[in-house]
């Protein structure tokens with residue numbers, strides 16, 4: 001405890017430095033501006049309801065269970081799509097990273113697919129699968145496959161040949177080298193790919209739910225639009241941003257935690 | 269026939285349209301427990317020979333024979349430590365055993381090796397936390413933990429400072445005196461070769477140009493006039 005902290009001046013300084021260090025200064029300024037603007041009528045409350053109104057609808061949506069229901073259904077989709085996509089992308093990437101001719105065969109096709117935004121396929125997906133779960137799953141898989149696949153291929157191919165030679169001298173079989181050298185050495189790349197993929201999939205899922213869904217945060221926003229409830233839309237937007245950051249932070253924390261290997265200069 | 273025989277080894281590397289001959293009629297025999305230093309100018313084929321013995325490289329022709337019939341277990345130390353960055357020091361030392369059954373992992377042996385190499389405190393550290401000299405010690409421990417019958421070292425101290433190099437040389441010598449394993453050491457340092465090995469082999473353009481037996485008592489004093497004379501003699505063989 002610093003001596004200053006007992007005095008009022010020290011306390012104020014501590015709060016100021018905490019705000020500065022955690023980077024909440026900008027959100028705070030925006031919030032104050034938003035609050036003042038609504039209070040003094042700088043814009044119509046219909047165009048942008050004030051933070052107090054948004055807060056109130058947040059709690060009422062929470063109470064009615066509508067918010068949690070939509071959050072859960074979006075998150076469950078992400079979990080499903082993300083796992084399916086990870087399995088395929090990792091398997092494909094390891095095969096391609098090790099067996100180069102396969103990568104040569106696949107890369108023109110993949111390059112072509114990579115440039116198609118998942119949302120562009122939504123009309124076809126609705127045509128084929130309706131607005132049920134399948135179309136959202138496909139969207140998520142499309143959004144996550146490439147970052148995971150490409151990063152993993154890179155991770156596998158950057159594996160230090162010197163380390164593989166050590167394994168070979170010590171009598172490792174090919175499979176053992178793969179499991180005990182290639183796999184761990186590409187882990188940082190795999191996790192980076194997953195983190196990127198998770199971000200992409202969250203955004204594309206919400207977009208897909210805005211067009212074709214009967215639940216989820218995207219659907220909640222769409223529904224609020226039809227009911228002319230800008231406050232609910234704002235709740236949706238803020239929750240989406242918040243959950244996205246939380247997911248990203250968890251993965252980057254895990255990446256730092258599991259792949260720092262004693263280096264303490266890792267920046268999250 | 270000795271314990272180790274390399275007979276008339278030839279190694280060609282494809283290079284551009286032609287080939288580069290790295291080893292050309294290279295022959296070397298060694299009894300069990302020999303300590304051979306291989307010395308020679310850059311590009312004379314030293315690394316190529318070690319890599320062929322280690323099985324990392326195919327030879328173009330020639331033969332490597334072992335008196336015991338089967339190839340021995342080999343431990344190798346490279347110029348760089350080549351440690352697995354994701355494994356702790358202890359696990360790196362145990363690397364040769366990680367591919368086997370969990371129950372068969374000889375933690376005791378690793379513990380003894382770490383103690384002997386003065387690394388006990390760093391058991392749970394990661395390679396990124398080690399100095400160059402410590403990392404090279406770990407690499408040595410890793411090679412020894414395989415209980416090798418033949419130890420190959422390719423300029424293992426090349427990138428270390430003088431003091432660290434000297435202390436690792438003493439370490440190697442102590443090990444050699446204790447276990448009498450067969451060691452092939454590639455080095456650029458004539459002093460080191462004379463201090464450590466029973467025999468120095470001078471390599472020139474892919475073949476052995478000289479073999480010198482070092483008949484000095486261990487541990488060898490660098491201040492001994494015979495030591496200095498041997499170093500001078502070998503230097504003159506290399507520079508021609």
Ligand SMILES: Nc1ncnc2c1ncn2[C@@H]1O[C@H](COP(=O)(O)OP(=O)(O)OP(=O)(O)O)[C@@H](O)[C@H]1O
Nearest residue numbers: 281282283288290309310311312313314315316317
């Ligand atoms: N992969 C390769 N392709 C073509 N030529 C090679 C290759 N590896 C080595 N050589 C050549 O073979 C010769 C012997 O190389 P080697 O690495 O065995 O030498 P060295 O004695 O270990 O040298 P140094 O003391 O510099 O390490 C050199 O002329 C080198 O250029």
Ligand SMILES: [Mg+2]
Nearest residue numbers: 314315316422
């Ligand atoms: Mg070399």
